[in-house]
Amino acid sequence: MQNKITKIREELQNGKIESLLISNLNNIWYLTGFSASFAKLLITKNEIILISDSRYSVNAQKLCNNLEIKYIEINSDKNFWNNICEKYEIKNIGIEADEVTVSGFNTLKKKCKNINFIETRNIIEKIRIKKSKDEIDILRKCAEIGDLSLQKVVERFKEGITEKELAWIFEKSAREIFGASGLSFDTIVAFAENSASPHHESSNKKLEKNTPILIDCGVKYKNYI
The missing domain is CATH 3.40.350.10 (Creatinase/prolidase N-terminal domain)
Structure with missing residues (x-):
């Protein structure tokens, strides 16, 4: 300090x-x-x-x-x-x-x-x-948590799952499995036509075959995002 x-x-x-x-x-x-x-x-x-x-x-x-x-x-x-x-x-x-x-x-x-x-x-x-070595390590850990949590979401892709359910899988994985202290912003999961909206609010829309999926996500770790 x-x-x-x-x-x-x-x-x-x-x-x-x-x-x-x-x-x-x-x-x-x-x-x-x-x-x-x-x-x-x-x-x-x-x-x-x-x-x-x-x-x-x-x-x-x-x-x-x-x-x-x-x-x-x-x-x-x-x-x-x-x-x-x-x-x-x-x-x-x-x-x-x-x-x-x-x-x-x-x-x-x-x-x-x-x-x-x-x-x-x-x-x-x-x-x-100018970031210190400790800060850089925290930022790297933050990115790692985000990547690992997103992998958990991808593993759960299946017909019928909702946007909200996938968003919750990301948050739960980040917090409970990988140690995030929170989210950097509300996770956005958007299917089909919803993916055209950059600030879509995840809904109960279900995933169907051959539709695009947009996921915008990030985590907070030790007050860094």
């Missing part, structure tokens, strides 16, 4: 930005391994601060202890964000411009009146482009 943080701080320094508030949950997971429906990660010159709510406090605190970073549980105090900025002597904050809503941005500005907010784009995404 530290190498990634160092690269981020170098980018911030080049842009004369003191700190970065990360809102993209995938980016937060990439940097810390923390997964939640709500989280923020604040990177300053000297600190890394994970912010989430009470639902995730136990896991967040344990993770932060292991990573030796700070955890702060968000609360309803109207001065919550302002207090953080004062405590860590923050004068300007970079925000992920493509991740923050207008409402969210206006709320931050209102609560941090003396802070200068700076739009940033793709700071972390640029780092993520």
Whole structure:
């Protein structure tokens, strides 16, 4: 993690930005391994601060202890964000411009009146482009799971089986046999004229002889797809 943080701080320094508030949950997971429906990660010159709510406090605190970073549980105090900025002597904050809503941005500005907010784009995404050996191994495993699961589907081709049944065979094989954590998207199985629709929703249509079959599928493994 530290190498990634160092690269981020170098980018911030080049842009004369003191700190970065990360809102993209995938980016937060990439940097810390923390997964939640709500989280923020604040990177300053000297600190890394994970912010989430009470639902995730136990896991967040344990993770932060292991990573030796700070955890702060968000609360309803109207001065919550302002207090953080004062405590860590923050004068300007970079925000992920493509991740923050207008409402969210206006709320931050209102609560941090003396802070200068700076739009940033793709700071972390640029780092993520270059994959580590571990990431490459995960991606290869992900592709392998997809291939093996698809083979299970092909083995079950027979007249009368439905699109939904084949889609379920793929998902069940990926999860229960080969260890996928989920699907990258809803599996599409389409027979005959349905195969002409690129975003077809698998139905109860049955397979007949001499008809085309379209299968669009993918899996998720260790948060990679």
